[in-house]
Amino acid sequence: xxxxxxxxxxxxxxxxxxxxxxxxxxxxxxxxxxxxxxxxxxxxxxxxxxxxxxxxxxxxxxxxxxxxxxxxxxxxxxxxxxxxxxxxxxxxxxxxxxxxxxxxxxxxxxxxxxxxxxxxxxxxxxxxxxxxxxxxxxxxxxxxxxxxxxxxxxxxxxxxxxxxxxxxxxxxxxxxxxxxxxxxxxxxxxxxxxxxxxxxxxxxxxxxxxxxxxxxxxxxxxxxxxxxxxxxxxxxxxxxxxxxxxxxxxxxxxxxxxxxxxxxxxxxxxxxxxxxxxxxxxxxxxxxxxxxxxxxxxxxxxxxxxxxxxxxxxxxxxxxxxxxxxxxxxxxxxxxxxxxxxxxxxxxxxxxxxxxxxxxxxxxxxxxxxxxxxxxxxxxxxxxxxxxxxxxxxxxxxxxxxxxxxxxxxxxxxxxxxxxxxxxxxxxxxxxxxxxxxxxxxxxxxxxxxxxxxxxxxxxxxxxxxxxxxxxxxxxxxxxxxxxxxxxxxxxxxxxxxxxxxxxxxxxxxxxxxxxxxxxxxxxxxxxxxxxxxxxxxxxxxxxxxxxxxxxxxxxxxxxxxxxxxxxxxxxxxxxxxxxxxxxxxxxxxxxxxxxxxxxxx
Ligand SMILES: Nc1ncnc2c1ncn2[C@@H]1O[C@H](COP(=O)(O)OP(=O)(O)OP(=O)(O)O)[C@@H](O)[C@H]1O
Ligand SMILES: [Mg+2]
Numbered sequence: 001x002x003x004x005x006x007x008x009x010x011x012x013x014x015x016x017x018x019x020x021x022x023x024x025x026x027x028x029x030x031x032x033x034x035x036x037x038x039x040x041x042x043x044x045x046x047x048x049x050x051x052x053x054x055x056x057x058x059x060x061x062x063x064x065x066x067x068x069x070x071x072x073x074x075x076x077x078x079x080x081x082x083x084x085x086x087x088x089x090x091x092x093x094x095x096x097x098x099x100x101x102x103x104x105x106x107x108x109x110x111x112x113x114x115x116x117x118x119x120x121x122x123x124x125x126x127x128x129x130x131x132x133x134x135x136x137x138x139x140x141x142x143x144x145x146x147x148x149x150x151x152x153x154x155x156x157x158x159x160x161x162x163x164x165x166x167x168x169x170x171x172x173x174x175x176x177x178x179x180x181x182x183x184x185x186x187x188x189x190x191x192x193x194x195x196x197x198x199x200x201x202x203x204x205x206x207x208x209x210x211x212x213x214x215x216x217x218x219x220x221x222x223x224x225x226x227x228x229x230x231x232x233x234x235x236x237x238x239x240x241x242x243x244x245x246x247x248x249x250x251x252x253x254x255x256x257x258x259x260x261x262x263x264x265x266x267x268x269x270x271x272x273x274x275x276x277x278x279x280x281x282x283x284x285x286x287x288x289x290x291x292x293x294x295x296x297x298x299x300x301x302x303x304x305x306x307x308x309x310x311x312x313x314x315x316x317x318x319x320x321x322x323x324x325x326x327x328x329x330x331x332x333x334x335x336x337x338x339x340x341x342x343x344x345x346x347x348x349x350x351x352x353x354x355x356x357x358x359x360x361x362x363x364x365x366x367x368x369x370x371x372x373x374x375x376x377x378x379x380x381x382x383x384x385x386x387x388x389x390x391x392x393x394x395x396x397x398x399x400x401x402x403x404x405x406x407x408x409x410x411x412x413x414x415x416x417x418x419x420x421x422x423x424x425x426x427x428x429x430x431x432x433x434x435x436x437x438x439x440x441x442x443x444x445x446x447x448x449x450x451x452x453x454x455x456x457x458x459x460x461x462x463x464x465x466x467x468x469x470x471x472x473x474x475x476x477x478x479x480x481x482x483x484x485x486x487x488x489x490x491x492x493x494x495x496x497x498x499x500x501x502x503x504x505x506x507x508x509x510x511x512x513x514x515x516x517x518x519x520x521x522x523x524x525x526x527x528x529x530x531x532x533x534x535x536x537x538x539x540x541x542x543x544x545x546x547x548x549x550x551x552x553x554x555x556x557x558x559x560x561x562x563x564x565x566x567x568x569x570x571x572x573x574x575x576x577x578x579x580x581x582x583x584x585x586x587x588x589x590x591x592x593x594x595x596x597x598x599x600x601x602x
Pocket of ligand 2: 512
């Protein structure tokens with residue numbers, strides 16, 4: 001029972017508040033309880049005042065008592081509102097911190113790609129956008145209001161015991177029963193069903209398409225403006241329909257509630273009247289009890305209302321994610337005595353009988369894969385889209401562990417090294433490299449490096465004159481600038497080269513020049529070769545003019561090496577590579593550029 005209670009998301013929500021901000025949470029609860037008690041207190045002080053008037057006593061004390069309660073009633077509400085808003089914001093921030101940690105900390109990446117976690121991730125990421133309900137700071141105020149009413153109702157019922165024991169039970173019971181009778185009416189319980197989440201995701205996606213700049217080009221080109229708006233409206237309407245269905249009133253429970261509540265009130269007020277008529281109740285007492293009898297009704301309206309659902313769902317989602325992401329983003333357990341990665345690779349990097357499928361299922365990308373990359377040499381990988389080239393690069397960064405087989409560096413399984421230690425040996429330009437909204441300096445050396453090293457790396461990448469090192473690379477910042485795709489790619493290259501000069505031993509370049517013009521590409525490639533000489537380099541590219549300069553070339557197909565050798569060896573073999581190379585060379589000579597797709601071979 002206790003564990004069930006602990007598991008409830010409402011409990012988790014309240015438990016999160018002091019963790020978000022202990023002082024604010026304490027003040028919020030204190031104001032809440034005080035506000036709850038004040039209406040009953042006001043009734044009592046009014047009784048005291050009337051009693052004093054009847055007896056002809058001094059009115060100063062009862063009047064100031066009543067005045068104090070009245071002022072508190074007035075003043076506490078806006079104070080509490082401010083506390084709620086602040087505490088709500090703190091709670092949001094606390095949740096975002098937790099979520100960021102949960103996303104960023106695991107050494108692997110599987111947790112970010114797992115479909116089972118995606119709805120929790122959506123809830124946790126977007127609860128404060130106000131798309132499906134009020135944001136946290138507002139919900140906090142609604143919850144406070146509900147709890148103030150509930151406490152107020154119970155406090156009134158408590159005072160009513162002074163009249164007779166059964167009156168608060170009858171009246172409180174009747175009002176309380178409305179929660180149960182109308183349970184399907186007031187709460188949007190279905191808020192987080194799969195149906196709602198899906199409608200929400202679609203609605204939000206359509207909205208983003210409409211308002212975010214990156215989609216603007218295609219929306220216009222393909223005439224999708226109307227389609228996007230229609231889609232947004234339809235999904236949104238579906239969301240509202242779901243909401244409406246979950247909140248509509250049921251007629252029969254309403255009638256039952258009315259009868260019950262009406263009956264209870266008639267009985268209690270009749271008893272009050274009878275007591276007055278029988279001389280058992282004075283006017284001052286009547287005033288108090290009649291007021292608290294009315295005040296008991298707050299039990300029905302108060303409580304943990306619908307706002308609770310919207311506020312507790314993200315808390316529960318974040319806590320669930322914290323647990324699940326740790327597991328799903330884990331790699332093989334770290335060794336007790338990790339082998340140091342310093343100086344590696346000195347001999348070779350080897351894929352030994354590696355089998356790998358992405359964690360969320362699907363086909364094996366690599367199946368019994370073997371490949372040796374001698375240290376200090378460059379290996380180019382070519383192959384059609386989806387062949388597994390980027391997957392090889394990701395495995396080398398140890399973003400995933402293979403399900404079978406091993407990746408070995410100088411004979412040591414990568415899993416025997418500390419993951420951070422190994423990663424410090426690797427640098428990469430990924431196909432979808434990151435563009436930091438930071439200064440040029442921080443883009444080239446996010447982990448820091450001397451300016452001369454940064455400038456040298458920029459020069460090698462042909463990006464010397466792009467901007468000053470302090471220029472933010474985004475127009476949104478003061479003095480910031482926007483760059484073209486090719487310019488960004490040069491910066492990504494500079495980042496890898498900078499890491500290389502800082503000591504990395506393995507360089508992974510996944511289509512590093514795909515966005516460069518042909519002339520720029522060959523010029524830069526010469527420099528990259530010079531810069532990476534002596535390092536172990538893996539170059540993934542579709543452009544055969546760049547690939548040919550590598551020490552060895554590997555043709556990858558469906559996760560298997562189908563050809564491996566030097567450019568000359570592969571040409572002499574007249575196989576896949578030779579056909580492809582010649583085709584691209586012919587086109588180039590014919591002035592058609594290098595736009596031959598690998599798939600052209602069929
Ligand atoms: N994060 C992922 N989750 C699940 N499957 C993935 C993921 N990334 C890639 N895949 C699948 O793995 C296979 C290999 O993908 P990979 O990205 O390694 O191909 P590639 O050779 O780099 O292709 P391209 O030339 O298009 O860049 C593909 O079938 C792809 O659908
Ligand atoms: Mg790729």
